[in-house]
Amino acid sequence: MTEERAVVAAVGIGNALVGDDGAGVAVLERLRERWGADPRVLLLALEGDLYEIADHLGRAARFLFADAVAGDVPGAIARCDRAPRAYAPSFHQTDTGSVLMALEALGTAEPFPPWEIWGVTVEPPREVRVGLSPPVAAAVERLSALLADRIEQALCPGS
Numbered sequence: 001m002t003e004e005r006a007v008v009a010a011v012g013i014g015n016a017l018v019g020d021d022g023a024g025v026a027v028l029e030r031l032r033e034r035w036g037a038d039p040r041v042l043l044l045a046l047e048g049d050l051y052e053i054a055d056h057l058g059r060a061a062r063f064l065f066a067d068a069v070a071g072d073v074p075g076a077i078a079r080c081d082r083a084p085r086a087y088a089p090s091f092h093q094t095d096t097g098s099v100l101m102a103l104e105a106l107g108t109a110e111p112f113p114p115w116e117i118w119g120v121t122v123e124p125p126r127e128v129r130v131g132l133s134p135p136v137a138a139a140v141e142r143l144s145a146l147l148a149d150r151i152e153q154a155l156c157p158g159s
Contacts, residue, residue: 005058006039006040006059006060007040007061007154008040008041008042008061008064008154008155009043009056009059009062009063009064009113010035010042010044010066010151011024011028011044011045012025012027012044013066014026014047014067015047016047018125018128018129019127019129020074020125020133021068021125022068022132023068023120023122023132023139023143024065025047026132026137027118027143027144028043028044031043031148031151034148035151040155041151041155042056042060050094050096051099051103053099054103054109057108057109057113058109062114062154063113064118064147064150065115065116065118066143066147067119067120068119068121068136069119069122070121070122071122071123072121073135074122074123074136074139075133075136075138075139076120076121077118077139078120080097080117096117100115116150118146120136120140120143
């Protein structure tokens with residue numbers, strides 16, 4: 001029996017043990033509260049190797065990524081094709097857009113699903129700590145609402 005393909009995937013990226021770098025995973029947690037039981041929505045966390053997404057590209061028709069990205073003002077929201085990693089010595093070692101472009105060039109999924117990257121800007125962390133700073137926590141709430149709208153649009157096009 002094959003798994004039915006989801007309409008949309010929401011993917012949270014980050015490391016919750018490194019403070020604000022966990023913003024993408026925090027967004028995913030909020031989306032999971034609403035769509036955790038809906039088979040039309042695939043919810044994934046990538047907390048290490050970004051190339052792990054290759055195993056999931058055939059599981060949804062469209063992908064929405066949430067991640068912490070480098071920025072001058074913590075707590076801004078950005079949509080980007082390539083986003084500089086906020087914390088270079090992370091598990092990621094590259095940005096999500098570069099990974100997706102490489103996987104598409106390698107033909108890892110046919111057809112390759114459309115994707116969007118949404119980032120919450122953060123300052124590079126200076127210490128290992130759990131929890132988000134106040135401006136990033138507020139941005140996580142805003143981005144969660146924004147991505148909830150994007151998921152609704154994907155599930156009910158034209159409404």
